[in-house]
Amino acid sequence: MSLEFLNELNPQQRQAVCHTQGPLMIVAGAGTGKTRTLTCRIAYLVREAGVDPANILALTFTRRAAWEMKQRIAHLLGEKESMLQEIGTFHSVCAKILREEIPVLGYDRDFVILTDEEQIDLLREAGAKNRAEARACLKQISAFKNRHRAETGAPPLFSEYQAALKQRNAADFDDLILLVLRLFETYPEILNRYMDRFRHILVDEYQDLNPPQYMLVHLLTGPDQNLCVVGDADQAIYAFRGAQVENFLNFQEDYPRAQILRLEQNYRSSPVIVKAAEQVVSRNTLRMEKRLWSDAETGERIRIMEVGDEKQEAGWIVSRIEKLLGGTSMFHHDTDRVQAGEDPGQYSFSDMAVLFRLRAQARPLQAAFEQAGIPCRFLSGERLDRRPEMRQVRPMLRFLADPEKDAVLPAMIKASLIALSKNREQSSLQDLIRELSGICNLDEATLRSLKAMASHYPDQTWGSALPFFLQDLSLGRESDLFDPRAQAVTLLTMHAAKGLEFPVVFICGLERGLMPYARDGNPSADEIEEERRLFHVGITRAMKELYLLHARKRILYGKPLPGEPSPFLKDIEEALFQANILQKKSRPPQKENPQLGLF
Numbered sequence: 001m002s003l004e005f006l007n008e009l010n011p012q013q014r015q016a017v018c019h020t021q022g023p024l025m026i027v028a029g030a031g032t033g034k035t036r037t038l039t040c041r042i043a044y045l046v047r048e049a050g051v052d053p054a055n056i057l058a059l060t061f062t063r064r065a066a067w068e069m070k071q072r073i074a075h076l077l078g079e080k081e082s083m084l085q086e087i088g089t090f091h092s093v094c095a096k097i098l099r100e101e102i103p104v105l106g107y108d109r110d111f112v113i114l115t116d117e118e119q120i121d122l123l124r125e126a127g128a129k130n131r132a133e134a135r136a137c138l139k140q141i142s143a144f145k146n147r148h149r150a151e152t153g154a155p156p157l158f159s160e161y162q163a164a165l166k167q168r169n170a171a172d173f174d175d176l177i178l179l180v181l182r183l184f185e186t187y188p189e190i191l192n193r194y195m196d197r198f199r200h201i202l203v204d205e206y207q208d209l210n211p212p213q214y215m216l217v218h219l220l221t222g223p224d225q226n227l228c229v230v231g232d233a234d235q236a237i238y239a240f241r242g243a244q245v246e247n248f249l250n251f252q253e254d255y256p257r258a259q260i261l262r263l264e265q266n267y268r269s270s271p272v273i274v275k276a277a278e279q280v281v282s283r284n285t286l287r288m289e290k291r292l293w294s295d296a297e298t299g300e301r302i303r304i305m306e307v308g309d310e311k312q313e314a315g316w317i318v319s320r321i322e323k324l325l326g327g328t329s330m331f332h333h334d335t336d337r338v339q340a341g342e343d344p345g346q347y348s349f350s351d352m353a354v355l356f357r358l359r360a361q362a363r364p365l366q367a368a369f370e371q372a373g374i375p376c377r378f379l380s381g382e383r384l385d386r387r388p389e390m391r392q393v394r395p396m397l398r399f400l401a402d403p404e405k406d407a408v409l410p411a412m413i414k415a416s417l418i419a420l421s422k423n424r425e426q427s428s429l430q431d432l433i434r435e436l437s438g439i440c441n442l443d444e445a446t447l448r449s450l451k452a453m454a455s456h457y458p459d460q461t462w463g464s465a466l467p468f469f470l471q472d473l474s475l476g477r478e479s480d481l482f483d484p485r486a487q488a489v490t491l492l493t494m495h496a497a498k499g500l501e502f503p504v505v506f507i508c509g510l511e512r513g514l515m516p517y518a519r520d521g522n523p524s525a526d527e528i529e530e531e532r533r534l535f536h537v538g539i540t541r542a543m544k545e546l547y548l549l550h551a552r553k554r555i556l557y558g559k560p561l562p563g564e565p566s567p568f569l570k571d572i573e574e575a576l577f578q579a580n581i582l583q584k585k586s587r588p589p590q591k592e593n594p595q596l597g598l599f
């Protein structure tokens with residue numbers, strides 16, 4: 001029996017792994033190995049504590065995190081044992097429970113999870129005057145559901161919408177959790193069955209649970225209270241989706257026997273980056289006292305860049321990336337852009353990420369990358385089924401899963417799909433995706449994403465994997481498509497960057513009005529604290545080099561911003577950074593700028 005992985009943990013991490021009975025709360029800062037500790041804990045429970053893998057439930061915040069955890073556990077335990085435990089997001093685990101149990105609530109097992117578009121159509125039928133009104137209603141309904149049993153009354157069209165859902169044998173994203181709660185509260189015998197099954201529950205990113213998720217964890221936690229939660233109050237960034245960081249802060253009140261362990265050594269970032277991240281977030285009042293330190297080499301100073309506007313910002317990032325790529329870059333041979341004296345070639349595309357506050361900021365960046373011929377991928381936290389290519393593929397997959405359900409597809413495509421169906425019990429999902437791409441001309445990026453998702457079902461025929469795959473598509477978010485091996489620079493919203501790490505990180509748009517983002521007018525004190533945590537999350541993604549950019553001029557949704565640097569930048573002490581100003585220039589951004597010589 002190999003427990004060698006224990007040697008790769010520090011004493012506090014090991015303590016967390018070996019504490020197998022009763023409630024445990026791991027309070028830990030960014031990059032301190034929370035996710036690593038959870039993974040090892042599962043392996044330890046199975047290997048050493050003799051827990052049946054089927055008795056373990058691990059809840060992660062994203063599907064990507066769940067897949068990664070599964071992979072790492074497979075590495076520690078071997079494929080077979082790691083297949084047995086339930087590791088997934090709240091939504092995917094709930095969807096699975098509902099596939100089994102939902103008939104008692106009056107739905108069929110093959111209920112559909114509606115896409116965003118379908119939700120809007122449904123609301124139109126339920127009485128919304130137009131799409132804009134439907135969208136606004138939907139927002140309120142979702143907020144209402146995520147507050148769960150809030151004091152305030154239900155929003156307009158709520159009951160009509162719910163009735164229409166049920167009539168269609170359909171659920172929306174938020175319902176997945178609410179239906180399971182209803183199931184457990186109405187049928188104690190069903191709850192008991194699951195409580196008996198999931199004897200060990202582990203929850204990552206506990207600070208971001210919303211009330212229904214929190215209640216679910218509570219309900220499922222059995223009398224032994226083998227509940228291990230991991231979180232960082234300084235990374236709570238989902239209040240706008242109803243998350244309540246207080247749940248985390250109150251864990252000890254909920255579970256008085258709880259053991260509390262702290263992880264404070266950051267293994268990800270240089271001390272300079274860790275210090276800056278601490279200085280920023282320590283301005284907040286709603287926190288849990290903890291220190292974060294790193295004993296890595298001091299590292300490069302942070303660079304704060306003032307640029308003219310978003311175009312110059314994008315241009316500067318691109319030229320900086322070209323320099324960092326240096327020797328391995330395709331540019332180096334035919335341009336003179338790499339200057340002597342740099343240390344080129346220590347990074348590749350996948351080592352770099354550009355982070356920003358809003359989706360709208362991605363466009364100028366994408367344009368600059370495209371112009372320079374640098375591959376990049378933009379992934380936000382949006383639902384996957386909002387992407388146009390997913391809308392194209394989904395009806396076909398649905399039709400393949402159940403040809404009886406008439407999909408709105410041209411007859412010719414239907415005929416090709418029916419022909420494909422002959423090999424449903426022979427070929428894999430990967431094969432299916434390849435063949436589909438022949439039928440409907442999927443572009444390269446989509447194909448890659450779909451194949452990456454399909455790769456999570458290696459040993460199944462597509463006939464058996466398809467319902468689960470479809471579920472992945474409806475529950476997934478864009479950021480789930482992140483592939484650390486893809487040779488591309490990653491563009492991410494700060495929300496989508498959660499849990500990830502990159503050697504080089506650029507954070508752009510650090511201006512008043514954008515960071516903290518002022519949605520309408522002045523953000524409240526609570527909102528400012530949340531924005532500060534979001535900035536903290538952004539900073540702590542960086543391992544070695546961090547660039548913070550702000551522009552003198554930026555138009556956001558048609559309105560100019562004040563052009564002042566973000567007040568958060570003032571919280572970083574001067575010794576940690578080097579500031580530079582990029583003046584207006586006449587030459588196009590892809591050309592080398594003399595100012596860069598300063599670096």
Ligand code: ATP
Nearest residue numbers: 008009010029030031032033034035036267268499
């Ligand atoms: P976040 O707060 O961003 O979610 P986290 O606390 O979950 O971060 P991990 O992602 O588990 O942290 O780990 C951060 C990095 O530190 C990873 O690269 C991981 O491999 C490394 N790491 C964690 N623990 C150790 C350790 N004991 N020794 C060496 N490296 C470690």
Ligand code: MG
Nearest residue numbers: 034035036499
């Ligand atoms: Mg983590």
